[in-house]
Amino acid sequence: MKVELSRLASFAKEQGFIFPSSEIYEGVGGIYDYGPLGAELKRRIADLWWRAMTQLHENIVGLDSAILMHPRVWEASGHVEAFHDPLVDNKVSKKRYRVDTLIEDYAQQLEERARRETEKKLRKKESIIPLEEALVRHGDYQRAQRLRSQLNTAMAQKDWEALSRLLVEEKVPCPESGSTEWTAVRQFHLMFTTQLGALADEAQDIYLRPETAQGIFVDFPLVLKTARLKVPFGIAQIGKAFRNEIIARQFTFRMREFEQMEMQFFVRPGSEGEWYEYWKHHRRRWHEHLGLHPANLRFKDHEHLAHYAKAATDIEFAFSFGFKELEGIHSRTDYDLSRHALYSGKKLEYYDETLGQSYVPYVIETSVGLDRVVLAHLSQGYTEEMAPTAEGGQELRTILKLHPLLAPIQVAVFPLVRKEEFVQKARLLYEELRYHFPTAYEEKDSIGRRYRRYDAKGTPFAITVDGQTLEDETVTVRDRDSLAQIRLPMHQVRPYLQERLDIAQWLRTL
């Protein structure tokens, strides 16, 4: 039973995990804010990723590069070229095409047809007129030429209206449906632009990065030099990225402003295969050990590889709307570093002492969407189940079953009832525990209500001070998922919790 996205969104809003951005102004599509609990959850996930990468691998270092970078970076990376294309949708087939390739392909078809027909005709007539000469008189050939010249003119002038007219006037059909009903041609900019420089007339267009990876590639020589690294080594970075998605959908799954956790691992050419396998499995293990169920995860190898990639796989999670990408692991060859070497004119090579030669390292990339990991944990953790009531009946209980290390509030301390002696003891315990764990104290409402309230926040441990505490200094520790309680001496509570909320121990399992 998968929780519906709409239910999850309202739960996340109600509990303070995720809010729609600028809600009092009607919101902004595809942008969300993290509330008090969401901010905690998100930073815990980020922290465990950071530790798993940098702390656990002596050859991986961190980086925090700026969102704004030199515009040439995005020319080198291919983003400028790849994402400024005019697009059009066919109304019948619902397919979306790049207008230039659509028209070019159609022109090509027309020309081929004209050529075939003309050849046939000439052969039949046993004519001695040269093919090229006869061809120019063929209507389809003329149309093809006309299409091309108008396409080139419109593209050069970025005149999308002219392209729209061209599609209609020349009745360019959809390759899929044959339909000639098109939406207006529109240019989509994947990248957000802003201006560098305070004075408008001196300002230069600059992009908000669409991925954090390029900061790593661009800083490659500086990191290499200052961190005294030897191949193989990695650079890890967590940061915001921005994509002007045409349609932002599925809650926080596809956002226009989002956070990536990327690690680029630089290896000797020829060894990329084994490192690709290593990172594939290491990264999947990380997700599993944070509590994502193996059955909810799968690898999905890319069938069509990007031009720079040698191999690529996604780690997918079973969201309510299907298995979707959480993380990509890509074998990117030396494409990025070579491109930046070309565009910058700088050498981006590594001198390998053991080989006695220089080379451009190959790169294995692990790139995970932090927001998607948050969403995965909320999706999987959100649970509604029947629980016993005080009267002996059954009632629906809402629990957020997060891994204890991810819980925004890890411990809650309650006096069983709001009685001065209980309150004093409970406050004492709270004051001690807060130095070690994110801890909450609550005395309002009945104990049952308080338990349920913290179940919904994902708090794994609830400590209660009761009558017996006054006699023998013991308290109860309640487990969120099983509802089971154990009784511990007060002074043992901290070590008990520390054992269960120990990051070092968790890291050892990776």
Place this chain on the structure above:
RNA sequence: GCGGGAGUAGCUCAGCCGGUAGAGCAUCAGCCUUCCAAGCUGAGGGUCGCGGGUUCGAAUCCCGUCUCCCGCUCCA
């Protein structure tokens, strides 16, 4: 982008044969309460998504628009 559904209190929703808004939960104050969303008293909180139209009067009828959700489509 297309099709369907929905926007009323923080959340879930009722009210919609037109007469200027209600419930439960949540929040706050207090009482009561010895282990799983108990009870009582009181309080705060709403431009009924937005704009326009019809009307003496619109949450309710009409038009437009925005946003969200679901499906399809798209996604370096």
